Amino acid sequence: MKLQEKRSIRVAILDLYEGVPNQGMRCIREILNQYAEANFLDIMWDEFEVRRELQTPNVASYDIFISSGGPGSPIDSEGSEWENKYFKWLGSVEKWNNNPGNYNRKFVFFICHSFQLVCRHYRIAEVIKRRSTSFGVFPMHLLDSGRDEIIFEGLSDPFYAVDSRDYQVIKPNHNKLTEMGSAILCIEKERPHVQLERAIMAVRFNEYMVGTQFHPEADAIGMSMYLQREDKKESVIAAHGEAKWSSMIEQLNDPDKILWTYAHVLPNFLNQSVEHLQTAVL
Numbered sequence: 001m002k003l004q005e006k007r008s009i010r011v012a013i014l015d016l017y018e019g020v021p022n023q024g025m026r027c028i029r030e031i032l033n034q035y036a037e038a039n040f041l042d043i044m045w046d047e048f049e050v051r052r053e054l055q056t057p058n059v060a061s062y063d064i065f066i067s068s069g070g071p072g073s074p075i076d077s078e079g080s081e082w083e084n085k086y087f088k089w090l091g092s093v094e095k096w097n098n099n100p101g102n103y104n105r106k107f108v109f110f111i112c113h114s115f116q117l118v119c120r121h122y123r124i125a126e127v128i129k130r131r132s133t134s135f136g137v138f139p140m141h142l143l144d145s146g147r148d149e150i151i152f153e154g155l156s157d158p159f160y161a162v163d164s165r166d167y168q169v170i171k172p173n174h175n176k177l178t179e180m181g182s183a184i185l186c187i188e189k190e191r192p193h194v195q196l197e198r199a200i201m202a203v204r205f206n207e208y209m210v211g212t213q214f215h216p217e218a219d220a221i222g223m224s225m226y227l228q229r230e231d232k233k234e235s236v237i238a239a240h241g242e243a244k245w246s247s248m249i250e251q252l253n254d255p256d257k258i259l260w261t262y263a264h265v266l267p268n269f270l271n272q273s274v275e276h277l278q279t280a281v282l
């Protein structure tokens with residue numbers, strides 16, 4: 001009896017961390033490993049150091065792209081060599097997907113810093129510096145367009161996610177969103193009594209591209225262990241206070257919060273991408 005052959009999937013991870021130590025890349029790798037094992041797939045991936053090495057993937061060589069978070073300003077890099085190359089790659093993805101002769105469309109997921117860059121690039125909203133750093137586990141509130149969104153399938157409203165950023169995407173350009181066929185999927189916690197516009201936390205840019213300003217790849221168990229390291233604990237308490245550190249640890253270990261988001265958002269995106277690939281080769 002012939003053993004079933006594993007379906008081969010090629011993934012490119014665009015690393016925007018600029019060499020800064022982080023948990024994001026580890027979490028993305030682990031999700032890919034877990035997804036491959038659970039779905040009997042042979043997922044191969046390559047990583048591209050975008051900011052320091054000016055590396056971007058060849059569009060034709062990969063099926064799926066995941067673009068990471070990263071440090072620093074998503075505004076000050078405008079016009080830089082690495083950013084110009086990054087947007088040239090993005091244009092290549094759009095060109096591929098808009099070509100009716102290409103049946104295997106390329107799927108892209110943008111995380112945090114990448115999400116902010118792309119929102120600014122498409123001019124669908126304003127990207128500005130926050131008054132203070134957002135750091136912790138926070139509720140994400142679905143809009144009507146988010147209730148039927150495939151990446152949020154299986155999540156409650158609100159659902160919870162790790163948020164870590166100094167910048168925010170606000171003031172949507174609804175004309176541009178309509179022109180692109182894009183939709184805002186969720187926003188940060190509604191606070192009617194606070195006269196500050198709520199940040200946009202996820203956007204479906206088009207049928208094949210989606211992104212979140214929060215970190216859907218955050219691994220609750222790994223991040224909990226990381227935050228309990230003495231050096232990291234001290235740095236978080238120094239920056240945000242002991243109450244914030246304790247709250248993070250408690251919520252990371254809540255099975256209905258980060259564990260649930262980790263198990264759904266990126267896996268749902270991969271489900272959509274893989275199902276398309278399987279249909280395209282029939």
